[in-house]
Structure formats: C-alpha cells, structure tokens
Amino acid sequence: MATTSTFILDPYFGELFSSYTPAQQAANVDSLRTLMDKIQSGDAHARREMGIMSHPADGEEDAEDEVRVALAQCSWQMAQLLRFSSPPRLAEAEPYLRTALAHAPNDPDPTLYLSVVLSLNSARSEEAMSTYNGIINASGNVYTNAWAGAALARMLRRTGRTAEAQTLEARAVASLRGLPPASVRMLLPSDDTAILEHPAVRALLGSDSASATGPGAPLRKSTAVTA
Incomplete structure (x- = not known):
C-alpha cells in the first residue's frame, strides 16, 4: 500500500497511537476510515496505486479477494485503534x-475483542458469553486473553452471576502470571475492585506503586488477520 496506509496499518502503530492526543487519535481513526472507503469504492487503477491489486492482469475474482483481505486487515486495525483511543x-x-x-472466522483475537464489545451491552450478555466460550480454548495473544476474561467477568458481576465471574477471573489471573506489574495494571480496569483485590493479582502487583491506566494498553504486537 502507499506510504500513509502502510504506516497506519503497521502492527506497532498502536504503541505510537496510544501516545497521541485524543484529537490526533480521532484524526487517525478518520484517516483509516477514509482509506477503507477508497479501497471499497476505488477502481482498478486506484487500487493498484494503493497496492491492493498486485498485478494489472489480476482477474476480477482475484481482485475481489485482495480487496476483502485488505478490508479485513484495515478493520482489525480499526478495532484496535478504537480500543486504544x-x-x-x-x-x-x-x-x-x-x-x-x-x-x-476462527481468529481468536478478533473474536475475543468481539466478546468484549458485546459485554458492554447488558442485553447481549448471553451472546457475549457464547462468543467468548466458543474461542477461549484456542491459542491467542496472552494479553488479549487476560483482558477479555477480566472484561467478561466484570459483565457477569454486573448481572449478579458472581460464581461464573469468579471462574473467569481465575482464568484471567492465570493468563497474567509472569507479566511485569506495569503490564498487569494496564490490562485491568482501574475501577474493577473484584479482580484487583484477587490475591494472585495482588501478589503479581507486589509493591509496584504505578497508578493503573485502564485496559487500553498497546500490548498487541501483531495486527495480522490469520488467512
């Protein structure tokens, strides 16, 4: 893709993005959305200029496949930028x-993200749990696993399902073992008393006195969507 799109889709862009001001972050989200619109609506020449179509001789079916892949990659990056905003x-x-x-459809990390998005709406709690349970045994990014587990546990506590929440909290804590205190703090919501007071989490945090910064930490190192 062209220089601008390559930069905004870089797998390490999240680390830089999180240091931007809210206005700069919003501008980059808008830029990525504009790029997606151009990919979707552009003609063959425009797509070749963006690096979407590899060869002028690409057939219509190949071109459509390349567009779908590009939009999937952009969409996954967009989800991460929205999280880290x-x-x-x-x-x-x-x-x-x-x-x-x-x-x-079987990529664990976007699926875990989706379960967290669904958990934000109490009316979709069962859908959130079904989405989470359908992928949790697949291998995925350890940070995403811990973050999603904590988020789903929080949803369960909101709806009075304490025993289920405790099970998820234990699973999330297991994913956190071995991480430095700063990473643990960045993955857990600063106002989620239940998991922050978990004995294992307190042990992981130890004497670290850094203030919690919430779940929007740029810890995801790859934006690749599995082919």
Whole structure:
C-alpha cells in the first residue's frame, strides 16, 4: 500500500497511537476510515496505486479477494485503534470486527475483542458469553486473553452471576502470571475492585506503586488477520 496506509496499518502503530492526543487519535481513526472507503469504492487503477491489486492482469475474482483481505486487515486495525483511543471507543468496533471475522472466522483475537464489545451491552450478555466460550480454548495473544476474561467477568458481576465471574477471573489471573506489574495494571480496569483485590493479582502487583491506566494498553504486537 502507499506510504500513509502502510504506516497506519503497521502492527506497532498502536504503541505510537496510544501516545497521541485524543484529537490526533480521532484524526487517525478518520484517516483509516477514509482509506477503507477508497479501497471499497476505488477502481482498478486506484487500487493498484494503493497496492491492493498486485498485478494489472489480476482477474476480477482475484481482485475481489485482495480487496476483502485488505478490508479485513484495515478493520482489525480499526478495532484496535478504537480500543486504544482515549477515551476508549471500543463500543464502535463491532462492524469492523464482523468484517475481520468474515475473512478469518476462527481468529481468536478478533473474536475475543468481539466478546468484549458485546459485554458492554447488558442485553447481549448471553451472546457475549457464547462468543467468548466458543474461542477461549484456542491459542491467542496472552494479553488479549487476560483482558477479555477480566472484561467478561466484570459483565457477569454486573448481572449478579458472581460464581461464573469468579471462574473467569481465575482464568484471567492465570493468563497474567509472569507479566511485569506495569503490564498487569494496564490490562485491568482501574475501577474493577473484584479482580484487583484477587490475591494472585495482588501478589503479581507486589509493591509496584504505578497508578493503573485502564485496559487500553498497546500490548498487541501483531495486527495480522490469520488467512
């Protein structure tokens, strides 16, 4: 893709993105959305200029496949930028996650993101749990596993399902073992007393006195959507 799109889709862009001001973050989200619109609506020449169509001789079917892959990659990056925005905008991410998962339905990380998005709406708690349970045994990013487990546990506590929440909290804590205190703090919501007071979490945090910064930490190192 062209230089601008390559930069905004870089797998390490999240680390830089999280240091931007809210206005800069919003501008980058808008830039990525504009790029997606161009990919979707552009003609063959425009897509070749963006690096979407590899060869002028690409057939129509090949070109459509390349467009779908590009939109899936952009959509996954968009979901992450919305998560890492300040304030977080993860509630807006569902359509982008659906696009990413249409291309790679068994990719665990976008699926875990989707479960967290669904958990934000109490009316969709069963859908959130079904989505989470359907992928939790697949291998995925350890940070995403811990973050999603904590988020789903929080949803369960909100709805009075304390025993189920405790099970998820234990699973999330198991994913956190071995991480430095700063990473643990960045993955857990600063106001989620239940998991922060978990004995294992307190042991992981030890004497670290850094203030918690919430779940929007740029810890996901790859934006690739599994082919």
